[in-house]
Amino acid sequence: MTEAGTDLHGAVDQVMRRWLPRSGAPSVAVVGPAGSGRSALAAALAPLLSGVRVGDGVADPGTVVTVLTFDASAPIGREELGLLAEARERGSTVIAVVTRVDLHHAAATVADRDAALLSVHAPGAVTGPVLLVSATTGRGLPELCAVVGHALGDTGSTPHRRAELDRARTLVLATAADLRRDGDSAALRERRAALVADRDGPRAESGAALRRLSALARVDLTHHVADRVRAGTAGLRAELDRSGKSALDAFPDRVRGEIESLTAEVDATTARALDALASEVLGAPHPVAGPNRPPPAVDDPQPRHRGVEDRMMILVGASAGAGLGRLVVAPMSEIPALDLLALPLPLVVGGVAAWALTRMRGLAADRAHLRLWLAEATAQVRSALEGRVLARLVESEAEIVDAVQRAHRDRVRTTEDSLVAVDRELRESAARSSGRLAAVERDLVVLDRALAEPSASALRPSPQ
Structure with a gap:
């Protein structure tokens, strides 16, 4: 490999580790229903697969190979088929195994039954035959490691590496577009406009x-x-x-x-x-x-x-009183003894009437x-x-x-x-x-150069 190719190879590895941190080391996930022995199998595979991350029941988008465990006590059901469908959606290679075969004498029959069910319900979903393994005795573990190693070897091929580079390039392009739109600055500008308006x-x-x-x-x-x-x-x-x-x-x-x-x-x-x-x-x-x-x-x-009206009221009162007095004295004129009251009584009554009318x-x-x-x-x-x-x-x-x-x-x-x-x-x-x-544009240049490189060696990941 030339010095320029070596530099490109190292630059591509650095970019891939930044954008696809799980792409460097291959990942194997051991999944299965509860009681199928997946934990024991994962613990047994971890020391046998050097440089490979083995997960117990953990399958992330970067998982390359999925080991699906079936219980040797009974054929597969809906739960196993559901786990198989999830693994296929992630795009990982699926290897089916029947575990704990040391505890069940009819494990081979169960494995044949499982293979038949897979051929009907999920044809082509499983790589290779259904393997019989035992984490306790070690039976079938070498065969399983060989199948896993073969699957992992395929992932290091040029098409797979090119697919990873394409995926990394898509992430880089999306990030560059976000940075050009500058979402943080847009939010700050909106906040500034709101402050000015408010x-x-x-x-x-x-x-x-x-x-x-x-x-x-x-x-x-x-x-x-x-x-x-x-x-x-x-x-x-x-x-x-x-x-x-x-x-x-x-x-x-x-x-x-x-x-x-x-x-x-x-x-x-x-x-x-x-x-x-x-x-x-x-x-x-x-x-x-x-x-x-x-x-x-x-x-x-x-x-x-007090005006003329008050004086006229005094005269009217006196006149009315005098007339009232004469009416009172008239009957008395026939009595000689009362003749003396004929003159003063009308005057008194007239004065009282004048005073009362004037007061009112x-x-x-x-x-x-x-x-x-x-x-x-x-x-x-x-x-x-x-x-x-x-x-x-x-x-x-x-x-x-x-x-x-x-x-x-x-x-x-x-x-x-x-x-x-x-x-x-x-x-x-x-x-x-x-x-x-x-920085993102520099990574994009590196990925574009790697994808344009005709040599397959420039696309392969560095050995772990």
């Missing part, structure tokens, strides 16, 4: 949620203020209609107390709504500022000025005056409470926006750090892929 996403989502929820909160709170003011006004108006003179004098203070209670209730409702708004936008509880405006205040009602007219006028004042105060309080609520909402929106901006800045810093790490991994992956691709 960097500004939460801020936009939070802004949209804030606009939507703040608009809803504005509508809900203004409606709440209107409803509470309307309900409070209705109660005060009903109370005003039932009030006497002393209650009318205390009615402004009663209205101020109701305004304070209403303001506290509206502030509490606003605080709950703003807390819920901040929690939903920021994803966590966030305290909002309290009211920065004083509670609404109303002025005292102006004194009611004044009470009704005072109620009407306070009712007008209550309507004006209600409009003023409603406007003040709506402004109070909207001011708190605007301030809370500003606080939430600041919190979103702070969270966004923190997220951007974290994302930038992650992007730096991903970019570093991309550079390292590219460097690794480039180096590995160069």
Whole structure:
């Protein structure tokens, strides 16, 4: 062999050991059903087959020869045929043996029966005849080793070696294609794109949620203020209609107390709504500022000025009382003793009637005056409470926006750090892929040269 051929031969062996580590040393697997004596046979074959890996019940894709053990006590069944089918699928050479023949005198008959069954159910699947062996006495082991050695010798032929080289070349080509696609870098690029896309996403989502929820909160709170003011006004108006003179004098203070209670209730409702708004936008509880405006205040009602109507009511009351007095005194005129009451009694009754009518007219006028004042105060309080609520909402929106901006800045810093790490991994992956691709392409050149070599010696594996 020339020096160039020797170099190619060594290079091919190195490439084959890298890509097909099991291709250098041939492998023999002893398989069979439980109780067939496969373990004892594997232990007996291992020292007899030099440079061969003997596996007990282990058959991998690199197995070259499979020794299928049959029990001498009974013919083969479904389990043995299943093991035979698996060995054929792996492409290994199958040798059938009947074991423990030293314990069964009819082992030869069982072997003939097994051969007949194999010829029917799996013709051509077994190499050579069914051998009779005994791991205990050593019977049949030389014949078995000869058949195994012959099968292993066939695997060292040029066609078999070329098939192994083709298989290694297929693996090299697949690996080179994967490296050119650079799956690790593709995953890193996808991760980088996701980081960039997600960097500004939460801020936009939070802004949209804030606009939507703040608009809803504005509508809900203004409606709440209107409803509470309307309900409070209705109660005060009903109370005003039932009030006497002393209650009318205390009615402004009663209205101020109701305004304070209403303001506290509206502030509490606003605080709950703003807390819920901040929690939903920021994803966590966030305290909002309290009211920065004083509670609404109303002025005292102006004194009611007495007009012509009050004076006319005094005259009407006096006239009505005088007429009522004359009606009372008329029957008394027939009694001489009561003539003295004919003059003062109508005056007294007229005065009392005038006083009563004037008082009732004044009470009704005072109620009407306070009712007008209550309507004006209600409009003023409603406007003040709506402004109070909207001011708190605007301030809370500003606080939430600041919190979103702070969270966004923190997220951007974290994302930038992650992007730096991903970019570093991309550079390292590219460097690794480039180096590995160069090594894989060198192995591919070696395999292509070996497959193109016309000499069979260049294709044979090195002796073990």
